[in-house]
Amino acid sequence: MADTAVAENPAAAAETAVNELLEQSEAPEDPQTALTQPSSDNTAVATTDGDAPQKKTKKIIRRKKRPARPQVDPSTIKSEPPPQTGTIFNIWYNKWSGGDREDKYLSKTAAAGRCNVVKDSGYTRADKVTGSYFCLFFARGICPKGHECEYLHRLPTIHDLFNPNVDCFGRDKFSDYRDDMGGVGSFMRQNRTLYVGRVHVTDDIEEIVARHFQEWGQVERTRVLTSRGVAFVTYSNEANAQFAKEAMAHQSLDHNEILNVRWATVDPNPLAQKREGQRLEEQAAEAVRRALPAEFVAELEGRDPEAKKRKKIEGTFGLDGYEPSDEIWYARTKEIEGASGQQQLQIENSEQQQQLLEASHAQLAASETQQSGGGILSNSTIAALKGYSTVAKPAPANLGGSLVAYGSDDDSE
Template sequence: MAESPVAEPAMAQDTALVSEEQSEQQQQLEPVKKTKKIIRKKRRPARVQVDPSEIKSEQPPQTGDLFNIWYSKWSGGDREDRFGLNTPAPTRCDPIKDSGYTKADRVTGSFFCLYFAKGTCCKGADCEYLHRLPTIHDLFNPNVDCFGRDKHSDYRDDMGGVGSFQRQNRTLYVGRIHVSDGIEEIVARHFAPWGEIARTRVLTGRGVAFVTYVNEANAQFAKEAMSHQSLDDNEILNVRWATVDPNPMAQKREARQLEEQAAEAVRRALPAAFVAEIEGRDPEAKKRKKIEGSFGLDGYDVPDDVWHARTRQLESAPEAAQLEAPEEQLMIEPSYAQPEPEAQNGIFSSATVAALRGLAGGNVKTQAASKPSGPLVAYGSDDESD
């Protein structure tokens, strides 16, 4: 009996429903792959801080008879405003808005823009210097600062200027502060945008603050950025380099921080696996050290001083000695009889004759020296009687 045409669409629908259920079950059983979308934010070009048309090319007025290149100012006639603190800074840098890429980002080892730090750069993205804040990865020659200016052997008398290359100074002296409630928080808030601060100290009785940065380049940048600026009040700050703290605890803390900074630079330069092995954070290195340091003795745990002494010995040895295995000395060595020296009857020694016989296949014949005869038998003696 033939099936009715009405039953065929119903069977097709049932088959389609079963296939859909099977596909849904397979999708539930299969693990869902999670894809992480990476959004890369493009850096913006550096912003023009000052309109080029507003820049005046006129030279500053002459306030003295002689221009001092060491202090970069005229000597004489400036007794009333010795440090130029009566004139506030016309502009101020905003590192969040003004930072951006310039032509210097394409060149490795570029310096930072001094005018950008002061907020007066008119070139923007066309500037040949960096328009951003220094980081710990920015390393420069100790003879220059982050702006590329040459340092001197000693500080100026007023502790201003570029600084000295004989000392790594990360502390700024900030004078002429108007002391108020919460002055420490105010000082930290105004100096924090220029880099990570390690320590801040305010002498409320003298209106002076000392700000220490983690990185020296950030201290150099902040000195120029905060020079002649003001805090919450309308004061004009006197920002200079700080002298050496006479406190022994402060000197030890400074030396420890420099050591930690140098160690961090070494960690960043070496591979991570090698650093983990040196610091003892690699379990596989500990097992390998335990196996190699047993010196072939089961159950022997080598002390650290013996291990380090063996390591220094291998490092000081030449490469050939490191590649070759050391010779094992036997406890009882066989004694070999020393051959007696043969009498030499001719021009060549016995060893030379043996070598010649080996080359010639044993066909070399030697002729013994003939005994002298004649009237000059004993001639050659030192005895005058002969």
């Protein structure tokens, strides 16, 4: 055979076959791990002079995860105090506090950088620590540390869960929003909608807004008010909304405008409020479903065939072929609950009556003891005993004698 290597030494033949496979195999598309199985054309078989079985080899290629790259040159970073945006400088957080609104001139300044998720994402030191937060400077595109950063350099996912009192960057939330709906946000409400202002309106503005904001996570709904130059973007995950707010702040779309990205207020539309209520109910149902055992959930949802069969047998009410409706089941359940409640009430009443009887007997015994002068037996008991002693006892019957008088009713004897 052309693809069969024959050698006197089996080990040398196997080594030659592995080397040929390494030369002919190609790198896989998956950056993490891949399993490459050679086809019949490039499979090398090592045999000996005897009829030994053929040996197939396969190659496993493992690639290391890409490290995060620095987004800016560390030598260009200057340590300067932040501009004054409040009335009091907080030395612990290294920022100004006391101002309820951001500087209107500062909000019209373009951002220093922009995050490129495809090129900048990678592993950092935070990947080894469970529960790490995301890098705020990575979201803004100005992180100089790269893989040496202590925070995550990637997009949030639905598996990233944080305390509701902090955002995905680890910043503390407040009870109220700022006057301009900026800042970290409020822990009193789960907000997944961003307000995007200063949008340059064109014919394809909806497609432009969706294209730019879908880069930061799954978008649930996008609405553009062309008459006002305003857009509302709702994400499926709250962490993605927090990341997108920082990533798109002071950025531009396709016409070099400087966006004003803030948290959106509560939508007054009744349909939107209804959708939000349904979403919260679905989340609560999903949380309860995960907390309960799988068998119990399957029985509640009607996916357990054994539960269906049991319900069909118990629900005939003594009639063959009768299948009661849900209303009859509900009425029967209420009747059983009412009967059990009445039975419980009867048991409680009987227990109370028993306690009253025991208390009355105890009081009567105490009174008789006091009348008898403190003796062991009461006066009435002593009188009864004396009466029994005066009663004449009947004479015992004569049980002696022989058994000659013993006979039978039969005349033949």
